[in-house]
Amino acid sequence: MKQEPGEKVLVIGAGYAGLTAAITMASYGYQVAVVEKHETTGGRGRAFSESGFTFDMGPSWYWMPEVAEGFFNRHGRRIGDYLSLVRLDPSYQVVFGKNDVVQLPASFSGICSLFESIEKGAGSKLKIFMREAEYKYQTAMKTYINKPGLHISELCNAEVIQSVLKMDMLQSFRSHASKFFKDERLLRIIEFPILFLGATADKIPAMYSMMNYADMKLGTWYPMGGMVKLSEALTTLAREKGVHFLNGTEVTSLVVINDKVSGVDTNKGFISADIVISGADYHHTDRELLPVQKSNYSEEYWQKRVMAPSCLIYYIGVNRKLPGLLHHNLFFEHDLQQHATAIYKTSTWPSHPLFYLCCPSKTDISVAPEGMENLFYLIPTAPGLADTPEIRERYLKMLLSETELFCGESFEKDIIYSRSYAYSNFIEDYHAFKGNAYGLANTLGQTSFLKPSIRHKKIKNLFFTGQLTVPGPGVPPAILSGEMVAHHILKQKSVKHEIFI
Incomplete structure (x- = not known):
């Protein structure tokens, strides 16, 4: 497929993934409109104000700052021109009891000293643990996280195969961590970042120790004014790129003619489109917005998701x-x-x-x-x-x-x-499937090409992004998800584009 002059892209949902998809498509000359149910952009990253307080509604941890920074850089911007980031020190504290509180300093050397003070030898072991975690993180960012998850062949190259054993995909997180630390408090601190991945530490693969690298080495940051400032920054960049926003507009159905989406029906009327990217809840789009006979997956498939x-x-x-x-x-x-x-x-x-x-x-x-x-x-x-x-x-x-x-x-x-x-x-x-907050569980059976696909099997101009597809849940993965689906479309359209990560 070739890009046609003036092709219209419609993005459903102005969450992180929808915003980065819209920005990327607009940067390559497409006419992009974002349809958003709520009056403000941001999706789960919205905020509300009451009685003089401003509350972030969803995400509150700003980790992996290089992901958002890299996205802005790829669009000729500096994130510092849109928001003010500060690194928290201490990063956070863990309360085990009234008089048993552990504060994690921002510096890794300080964390090593802290671990040593709790368990003899734990400081030096943490350094070894972290070297492995860093390898997993860097390998994942370079080799895994930028794959669209369309086929197993994406993982069948020498670099991926060579990394499998070092990535600890077949060992549990608890088994791995227990080799380094015995104190239950240290184990809880180490296991904390995987708490929301969708399984207990004895079920989650040890490769997710990469999250400890994100925590203890890359640090915990905060955008002054709240996490909503990231959503606002992306929205501002989108507008600078010419993206048009239709807030307060809810999609009620996708109109499919001859295995092609011609547009969407909304509470404010029909909107035509040449390409549709849904950043709404995947199950909602698949089973409720599409005609049932056009669903990408059966309801039985969805009910079996963990x-x-x-x-x-x-x-x-x-x-x-x-x-x-x-x-x-x-x-x-x-x-x-x-x-x-x-x-x-x-x-x-x-x-x-x-x-x-x-x-x-x-x-x-x-x-x-x-x-x-x-x-x-x-x-x-x-x-x-x-x-x-x-x-x-x-x-x-x-x-x-x-x-x-x-x-x-x-x-x-x-x-x-x-x-x-x-x-x-x-x-x-x-419209969150089963009222979920964090998407699909990060199990091996729901990784990469085993996740719901970013493209529809039969409807060639319909694509999906967000936390129920690749790479997965969380703010940085959502940012990458939108960019990933956009680059997949550009590749399909034979549009010359930059490798995004």
Whole structure:
């Protein structure tokens, strides 16, 4: 296929993947429009403001900063011209008990010293562990993550084959980590980055120790003003490239004629297109927007997919400052195994949940009124786990009680804003399959060409991007996913384009 003059590309959804797909296609001369259900762009990376607070709705960790920076660079821009990044130090703290708190310094040498202080010999072992993790990270970024996942042949080259054993694909993460560390606290810190990948540490492949390299070497960053600033930066770049946004416009169906999408029906009328890229929930597009007989996958296929966790979130505004908290706080006081069992085996609410608490007002005074705190609580939960107002209220009280105990002060009476967000909200806002928050589980059986495909099998001008396809969930993978599908289309169209990573 050759590019035709003035071809129109329609992108469904203005999340990270939709935005990078739109920017890339526009950079190569296509007329690009983005149809977005919500009034603002960003998808899960949106924010909202209430009572003087600004709450990031979804992602709160800014890792792998070179991914976003590289994307802007490839479009002749510097990300620093769009947002202000600061590196957090300490990166985060892990609370194992009132008087048992571990703070991770930003410097790797500081982390090694910390590990050594907890377990003799652990500092030098961490250096060895990290050398392996760095190899996995660099190899993945160079060899795996830039593949469109269309066929097994993508992995059948000498470089990939040679890396298989070193990537530890057949060993579990827990088995690998246990060779280096014995202290349970260190193991929890090492295992923390894989908590949302979709399986327990004894099931996730050890290759994901690459996430420890992202954590401990590349660091934890924060865009001043909130994570929403990344969405806003991408939106600004898109507009600079000529992308047109149709916010507040929801796609209700894809119109297919003779195995070609001619456009989409929306709540505001029909929009024609020569190429459609869906950054909406893949299952929603496949089973609800397309005519059933044109679906890429059967409902049976979708029901067999293994999902990563969903979550229960609280956005809390407190009319005072709270002692003891950092920007990122992981409360790991309770038994990890019981919580993991509730998520991955029994699909029940955990009796004593582990949770994450983000307090961005410790870093950024703009996200809360003066003298107040902005709190973002998150409990990982099983996907498809329905909730009720009573459940939400009960778990909020648990989290507040545990936080008050840690801070040594009561503050429930000082809460001036509170909102919860869970399963039903993910479905309402994003048509999220099974109310998922983190996409498909990162198991070997759902990796690369075994993920849902970025292209439709029969409809040649329909493509998919986002967390349910390659490379997978998370902010950096979403950025790469949009760029990847765009470059696949350009290749199909025989448009000369740069290798993107």
